[in-house]
Structures are given as structure tokens and as C-alpha cells.
Amino acid sequence: MKQEISLKTPYITLGQLLKIADLIQTGGQAKWFLAENDVYVNGELDSRRGKKLYPDDVVKINDRMIKLKAGK
Incomplete structure (x- = not known):
């Protein structure tokens, strides 16, 4: 499943x-969620809940692909 999320902040x-x-x-x-699930940020495994995500980053969680884009 693919999803796009618009960011209203940097x-x-x-x-x-x-x-x-x-x-x-x-x-x-x-x-807890990050300990139980593999989360990939731009193809690299990451489990830091404070990891900063920016427009054009791609996050893969289980069967979900989330692309971040700049909001208006």
C-alpha cells in the first residue's frame, strides 16, 4: 500500500x-511499535522515534510505503 503525506512543517x-x-x-x-516492527527510512533500517523526516523521504513499514512531500 502506498501513501503520501504532506508536511506542514520543515x-x-x-x-x-x-x-x-x-x-x-x-x-x-x-x-514499543519500533521495537516490534522493522521500519526503513530511505532503504535503511531505523528504530529511532526522534529520527527527523523531511520531504522526499520514503518510509517503509511492513507492507506500507509512505512518501513525504512538502505541504503548501
Whole structure:
């Protein structure tokens, strides 16, 4: 499944992305989610909930591909 998310700020964190993509309900669940699931940022495995994500970054979580784009 492919999804695009528009950013209204220069960047968001991986933890924020998990909430926006409806993968978790609260920020506190991010640590648990990242420990239980492989998350790839631009093709590299990353489990840091504070990882900064910018427009044009691609995040792969299980069968989901999320591309970030600059908002207007």
C-alpha cells in the first residue's frame, strides 16, 4: 500500500509519522511499535522515534510505503 503525506512543517519525527499514519494512537506507543516492527527510512533500517523526516523521504513499514512531500 502506498501513501503520501504532506508536511506542514520543515520536518517531522518518525514517532509523529506513526501517529499521522494511524499506526499508533499515542506517542508513548512509538517505542514499543519500533521495537516490534522493522521500519526503513530511505532503504535503511531505523528504530529511532526522534529520527527527523523531511520531504522526499520514503518510509517503509511492513507492507506500507509512505512518501513525504512538502505541504503548501
